[in-house]
Amino acid sequence: MKNVLVVAAPAAAGELFSRHALTRLALVFVLFTACAAAVYLVNDARDADADRAHLTKRHRPVAAGQVPVPLAYAVGGGLAVLAPAAAAWLCPPAVTALLTAYLGMQLAYCVSLKHVLVVDLAVVTTGFLMRAMVGGLALGIPLxxxxxxxxxxxxxxxxxxxxxxxxxxxxxxxxxxxxxxxxxxxxxxxxxxxxxxxxxxxxxxxxxxxxxxxxxxxxxxxxxxxxxxxxxxxxxxxxxxxxxxxxxxxxxxxxxxxxxxxxxxxxxxxxxxxxxx
CATH class of the missing domain: 1.20.120 (Four Helix Bundle (Hemerythrin (Met), subunit A))
Structure with a gap:
């Protein structure tokens, strides 16, 4: 649901309802969802033990034992490689650069940045901002x-x-x-x-x-x-x-x-x- 933000910039600019825009945004939505899924899978695999102590996170598939930790790592790693590769083939360079930066930043967050005071807030916030920016970059809309x-x-x-x-x-x-x-x-x-x-x-x-x-x-x-x-x-x-x-x-x-x-x-x-x- 968070990735619906990819339509934010085109909607704000009034360039949302053309066939070209909808096709390109659908592609960007899928690619960003794949990147976000990669990050969530890796993060949930690393935090499985801690999530089991959380009131709601304990129901997540990895924490609940429905998805094995090795499988989460494998699928997350695969998506992290395939999504930027597909973006490089199908999207403008700016979109590929943003998706790659998103993956690098968020994976660094999973490993260490989530433990750095204030930086953790900035990284998560930037992830939302990148979602809102990518639609504009995909369509060449000035932000x-x-x-x-x-x-x-x-x-x-x-x-x-x-x-x-x-x-x-x-x-x-x-x-x-x-x-x-x-x-x-x-x-x-x-x-x-x-x-x-x-x-x-x-x-x-x-x-x-x-x-x-x-x-x-x-x-x-x-x-x-x-x-x-x-x-x-x-x-x-x-x-x-x-x-x-x-x-x-x-x-x-x-x-x-x-x-x-x-x-x-x-x-x-x-x-x-x-x-x-």
Whole structure:
């Protein structure tokens, strides 16, 4: 589900619904999913023992014993080789470079970077940002600085909120499930997700105001109005972050009807702005 972000840049630029764009994005989605699967398989194989002590991660196939650790390593390694090779053959060089960089960075995270304070947050956040960038690179779409700022800090908001939720829920077991949680305080993680939320909102508002200044013939300034829905979505998600129940971003978005509705309203407003309707 996280890899749906590959459509973010083309959607923001209004270049999503051509046959060429959809075909290329479908290919990039499959390749990025293969890269992400390689990373998850290697990570879950390495963390199988620790995941068994986690409330939800213990149900993952490797931790639950449904997938043998050697098989996870083998399939993960195979995907890590095949996906960049296929990208080099079928995609622009920039896409191949980004997928290779993603794999290198995330595998380094699995091995050592997940144990480095703050760097672990940056690496996971960058993984989300790369997902949002790759669609634009595949179609040759210039990436706005505001797009990168909003996406990057929006990702940091969700990542740090997830870490905060883990710290709250696994109090007293941090060293068993994720060793680095013993070095973070809940106060610090709260500061990070609050800071990231503020920067994401500011970046989006500046983006919307800047783009809104372009002459348009639409009935209403939809791009500027979309700021309201975006801010409401951040505030609604922050409710779960504050409670310590934002462990899995996709679960929060899909299970909370109010947040899903706000998201649909935002997409409708932004779609109308892109269509200049």
């Amino acid at each position: 706005s600085r505001w797009f990168l700022i909003t996406t990057g800090f929006g990702a940091l908001f969700m990542v740090s909120a997830k870490r905060y939720s883990e710290a709250v829920q696994m109090a007293g077991k941090e060293g068993v499930t994720r060793a680095l949680l013993t070095e973070y305080t809940t106060g610090y993680l709260r500061f990070v997700w609050q800071l990231a939320a503020g920067v994401a909102v500011l970046g989006y508002c500046l983006w919307a105001m800047e783009e809104g200044g372009v002459p348009h013939t639409s009935v209403l300034p939809w791009r500027q109005l979309s700021m309201v829905a975006f801010i409401l979505a951040i505030l609604r998600y922050a409710v779960f972050a504050d409670r310590g129940t934002a462990g899995e971003p996709e679960d929060v978005v899909l299970r909370d009807r109010a947040l899903a509705l706000i998201g649909l309203v935002w997409m409708a407003m932004y779609g109308l702005a892109v269509a200049n309707w």
